[in-house]
Amino acid sequence: MNIIILSNLDLLYISIFIVLLSFVLYRMNVGYSSEILIAAVRNFIQLIFLAYILQFIFNNEEPWQILLISIVMLLIAGWEIHLRQEYRIRRRQSLWIATTSLFITTFFLTWFSLQIVIMPEPWYTPQYAVPLLGILLGNTMTGISLGMNTMTQNIYHHRHVIEQRLMLGESAQEAIKPIRNSSIRTALIPIVNSMAVAGLVSIPGMMTGQILSGTEPMTAVYYQIMIYYLISASSGFSIILSTWQISKSVFDERDRLIISRLTKK
Amino acid sequence: MPAKHQLLVDNLNFSVLVDSLTSSYSLHAESGDIIGISGTSGVGKSLLLKALADLIPHQGNIQLNNQSQDTIEPYIWRTKVMLVPAESQWWLETVNEHFNILEEHTLSKLNLTKAIKDKQVHQLSTGEKQRLSVLRALEKQPDVLLLDEVSANLDLNNTIALEKVLIEFVQEQQGIIIWVSHDTHQLERICTKCYQMTYEGMF
Numbered sequence: 478m479n480i481i482i483l484s485n486l487d488l489l490y491i492s493i494f495i496v497l498l499s500f501v502l503y504r505m506n507v508g509y510s511s512e513i514l515i516a517a518v519r520n521f522i523q524l525i526f527l528a529y530i531l532q533f534i535f536n537n538e539e540p541w542q543i544l545l546i547s548i549v550m551l552l553i554a555g556w557e558i559h560l561r562q563e564y565r566i567r568r569r570q571s572l573w574i575a576t577t578s579l580f581i582t583t584f585f586l587t588w589f590s591l592q593i594v595i596m597p598e599p600w601y602t603p604q605y606a607v608p609l610l611g612i613l614l615g616n617t618m619t620g621i622s623l624g625m626n627t628m629t630q631n632i633y634h635h636r637h638v639i640e641q642r643l644m645l646g647e648s649a650q651e652a653i654k655p656i657r658n659s660s661i662r663t664a665l666i667p668i669v670n671s672m673a674v675a676g677l678v679s680i681p682g683m684m685t686g687q688i689l690s691g692t693e694p695m696t697a698v699y700y701q702i703m704i705y706y707l708i709s710a711s712s713g714f715s716i717i718l719s720t721w722q723i724s725k726s727v728f729d730e731r732d733r734l735i736i737s738r739l740t741k742k
Numbered sequence: 743m744p745a746k747h748q749l750l751v752d753n754l755n756f757s758v759l760v761d762s763l764t765s766s767y768s769l770h771a772e773s774g775d776i777i778g779i780s781g782t783s784g785v786g787k788s789l790l791l792k793a794l795a796d797l798i799p800h801q802g803n804i805q806l807n808n809q810s811q812d813t814i815e816p817y818i819w820r821t822k823v824m825l826v827p828a829e830s831q832w833w834l835e836t837v838n839e840h841f842n843i844l845e846e847h848t849l850s851k852l853n854l855t856k857a858i859k860d861k862q863v864h865q866l867s868t869g870e871k872q873r874l875s876v877l878r879a880l881e882k883q884p885d886v887l888l889l890d891e892v893s894a895n896l897d898l899n900n901t902i903a904l905e906k907v908l909i910e911f912v913q914e915q916q917g918i919i920i921w922v923s924h925d926t927h928q929l930e931r932i933c934t935k936c937y938q939m940t941y942e943g944m945f
Contacts, residue, residue: 641831644795646821646882655833732816733797 480690492517534603543603547584547610554579554618561622564629564739570726571629575621578719582711583613590707612683612704613711620712621719624664628720629739631656632727636736649732653724664716668709675705746916747807747885748772749794749823754802756789763789766802767944769937771886773916776908778929780922781939787922788828790939791888794920795825806885824884828891830875832863840878848877852903868895873904880911886918887911893928905932 495517503510534542555576565571587610591600600606632639635656642652675681680688683704687697729735751769763786771777781787793800796811796819804811811819834840838859846856852873858866866874872892879887887908893901909932911917923929929936938945 635833637827637829638831638833640797641827642833643797643817644820644825644827645878646817646824648817651817729799731796731812733799735799 488521531603531607534607538599538603540601543601543606546607550611550614551576551580551583554614558618558622558625562626562629563742564626564633565742566629566723566726567738567740570738571625574719574722574726575625578621578715578722579614579617581718582715583610583617586707586711587613590703594703609707613707616708617711617715620664620668621715623667624660624716625719625723627663628657628660628723631660632723633736633739636734639734643732643734649728649734650724652734653727657720657724660720661716664720665713668712672705672709675701681705746773747918749886749918749920750803750805751794752803752805754790754793754800754804756786756793756798756800758799758801759789760786763941765941765943767939769920769944771918771920771935773918774912775935776912776919776921776933778921778923778933778936779939779944780924780926780929780936785939785941787939788890791825791890791920791922794886794888795820795823797825821882822884823886823888824879824882825888826875826879826890826892828894830871830878832866832871835862837861837863837866837874840874841881843881844877851907852877853900869897869900872896873900876904876907880907883915884917886920889919889921889923891923892921893923893925901928908932 495513499510499513502508502513530546534546555572558575558579559565559569559572562571566574587606590609591597591602591606595605595609597605632653639652639656643649681701681704684697684701687700688694727734727736727738749769749771751767753766753768755766756763767790769777779787779790789798789800792798793802794804796804796816806814806819806822814822832840836859838844840863844859849856849858854870854873858870858874872895876889876892889908893904896904905928908919908921912919921929921933926936
């Protein structure tokens with residue numbers, strides 16, 4: 478099966494509908510009409526730029542280039558999480574917590590699936606390594622972001638309960654455990670849901686892409702299942718890691734809740 | 743009879759927390775003492791109690807039975823020196839879940855019936871919460887009780903009942919109470935020592 482290549486003209490045809498949408502929103506006084514246009518243009522520029530970078534890296538197969546783009550992707554993802562937090566932990570600790578949690582899970586799982594499961598030659602073949610890390614970072618980012626946000630909000634709103642439990646002789650970790658666990662549950666809901674309804678409600682994005690580009694459905698499905706498992710494991714473990722780090726960082730060495738370490742955006 | 747306790751506070755200072763509070767405070771108390779502390783709002787009475795329970799950063803020396811606060815695990819210290827805050831918190835569904843055993847005769851001392859055990863915490867009145875929070879603290883058998891306006895929302899009848907229970911604690915269980923209150927009549931009625939806390943010190 479041959480891949481049908483899309484041209485700029487093809488995209489221009491489709492973009493008519495975005496312009497139309499923007500126009501309708503404008504006439505309805507909804508607002509947001511310019512935002513949609515700007516987002517569409519950004520989308521085009523960013524992705525074309527990405528294509529050039531990927532093409533460059535795929536051609537060279539240089540380990541240091543792959544490592545470099547991996548780190549850049551990691552830092553952007555960590556920064557994005559930090560930006561989306563309603564309450565941040567002082568001294569950029571939110572950024573540190575998000576980035577380290579992301580790094581440990583996504584880099585390990587990407588390395589593991591390349592070395593043990595997919596086994597391209599060499600294992601860091603960028604055509605596999607870069608998109609795999611990218612999809613893990615993107616999805617794990619959403620999970621951590623939700624987990625950290627829920628946790629810090631809960632700590633702030635239930636600060637008096639945490640202190641009351643300390644007064645009654647609980648250790649810091651005992652006092653915060655219910656809040657940590659409920660934050661982990663909240664952050665896991667979208668992951669469990671998306672795994673559970675996959676294939677019933679929609680065809681997952683990555684599989685759609687593979688099928689459109691001519692891959693057999695069964696081959697695409699196996700890749701998709703692997704991706705689901707990786708995303709779930711990576712999100713789940715990094716949610717645990719990040720909330721655990723938060724539960725350490727809001728207390729001092731005498732198990733006192735220092736609520737001023739949380740600053741509102 | 744439990745052993746006697748003594749609490750020593752020397753040069754306690756909150757300037758690490760609030761720049762404007764520069765004064766240092768000293769106190770001494772032993773079993774049987776009810777120390778009353780009054781003072782204008784914002785002078786740091788609640789901070790004093792929180793520092794004694796080691797819930798906020800502070801400077802100075804605090805000792806219980808000759809053991810310094812920072813040499814004892816924080817959760818053990820707080821079980822011995824227990825703070826009952828002005829607004830108590832209840833995080834489980836019913837009253838009963840917050841206690842190990844809530845006995846009827848203990849409840850009746852504070853004019854509460856045993857039906858309260860099964861009440862949802864959001865159904866409790868402020869006065870009921872205040873009395874229950876004292877019982878919850880007493881159940882942990884602390885050496886020192888730090889009370890922050892715990893009878894502020896009680897009528898005279900219930901206030902007297904609560905005072906009785908607390909006097910029992912200092913006399914029969916060798917407890918120490920540090921009681922912060924705006925009600926100077928109450929403090930004169932029950933305290934063995936009364937202090938006025940000011941921005942300059944304790945008088």
